[in-house]
Amino acid sequence: MTQYDTKEWSLPSAYHTEVAGTRFPDRPINPLILNRWSPRAYSHQSVPEEALFTVLEAARWAPSSSNQQPWRFYVARTAAEHEVFRSFIKPNNRLWTDGAPVLLLIASDSRKDNGEPNGSHAFDAGAAWGILSLQAQLLGLSTRAVGGYDRFIARKVLNTPDYIELHAVIVLGYRGDTAKIPESLWEREKPSIRKPAADFLLTIPIR
Secondary structure: OOOOOHHHHOOHHHOOHHHHOOOOOOOOOOHHHHHOOOOOOEOOOOOOHHHHHHHHHHHHOOOOHHHOOOEEEEEEOOHHHHHHHHOOEOHHHHHHHOOOOEEEEEEEEOEOOOOOEOOOHHHHHHHHHHHHHHHHHHOOOEEEEEOOEOHHHHHHHHOOOOOEEEEEEEEEEOEOOHHHOOHHHHHHOOOOOOOOHHHHOOOOOOO
C-alpha cells in the first residue's frame, strides 16, 4: 500500500477502534484525519522537547497569504508558566486543562511585514493549528483547542502587544485516564461526528 492508495484508507481496519464505530466518511480519506479527535483526559507524562518542537515545526510549514506566516505561540511547560495560564483559563476548563503537560496559546500578528493590516492573519493561524494537530497525532500525542479563557486577562498577564490577536489555548499531551476528569465530562469524552459535506456548500446565484 502506498500513502496515496485511497482504497486502503477506506477500510475500517485502518481506523482506531474508538472512531471506527462512530465516524463514517462518505469518501475515502486518510485515517490520520479521522483518527484525530479532541480528548479532555490527559496524562501527566511530560512531552519530550523534541516532540514539542516537531509539532511547532509542522505549524511553521502551514500555508499563509503572501507567505506572511503570522501565527505566534505562547508555550507553557514549566510550573510557573502553567500558573500564568491558569490565571486566565476559565474554571470549568481548568477542571481538565490543569492536568495537561503542555499548553499553547495560538495568536497571530495582524500586520504584514510592511506594517499594513493583514486581513488573513486569523485564517492563516487556523491553518497552522490544523497542521499542528495532525503532526501531534502522528507522534501519538493528542490536542484540544480551548476557547474558554479570558482574553482581557490573558493579554494583561502576557503583556501582549495590541497588534497580536489571541485565538485559542491548545492542550498538548498524551491521552490519560477518563476516570480522572470530572464525571460530568465522561459521556462527552469520545470522538464527535460531523455534518455531511453537502451541508457546507453555499449556493452560487446565477443570473
